Amino acid sequence: MVKGFCNAGRLEEACELFQAMKGQGFAPNVVAYFMLLEGICKHMSTRKALELLGEMDKVGRNCSPNVITYTFVIKSFCEKGQTIKASRILNRMEACQCVPNCIIVITLIMGLCVEGHVKEACKLIDRVTGHGVSNSDCYSSLVLALIRINKLDEVEKLFRKMLVNGAKPSAIACSTMIREICREGQVLDSFCLYNEIERMQYFSSIDTEIYSTLLVGLCQQSHSVEAMKLARLMLRKRIRLEAPYDEIIMEANVLTTL
Structure with missing residues (x-):
């Protein structure tokens, strides 16, 4: 009842x-x-x-x-726009030696950033890293949260800092970062970032649509040398162009030079 x-x-x-x-x-x-x-x-x-x-x-x-109960409550608080209150529940968890899981941390990071508490999100990461949640998971979540609130300058600095410090960003963080830089019209910068990530072998499960987006952008901005490099790499990796990108690329006459 x-x-x-x-x-x-x-x-x-x-x-x-x-x-x-x-x-x-x-x-x-x-x-x-x-x-x-x-x-x-x-x-x-x-x-x-x-x-x-x-x-x-x-x-x-x-x-x-238990952690399931706390996860549910924290998510509920965040959905109501009360992320600061939700973050204080971590004190209760610590008191009963209940370790927050990845879902709790990601939910809090996203909620804090969306509500304008970016500094609090960074403090949270310092607090929970190494206690059941990896450094890479935390900062990948912060990357996605900053992109969501259009802090593109900050997120690009953070992303490059992750690469320098060896904190492996998630596939979705890599894909989203490159896509957002492309949307800003900085396709060559996106390609350079792609090369940097590729060199570090962080692309194991990247969204294949990113390759098509990059290739189209390079062609449209007349970066033919870089476009041919990327096209050859796609052929080597057997990554197919997605519609409608294939028609755009053929019109640009890039693949005929390979």
């Missing part, structure tokens, strides 16, 4: 039923607590959610919040 009330958005009744169960001597299990917590996060205040987390801690036994 608790779940039914929660699903219907009748949280006051769900909470009353929950308290009545305890008053009758029934000890709610972790499933019941999680159902109520889910409803509170969805329909009520973050304060109520924190109060219920505190109650779960006091009850102990199998009802103590």
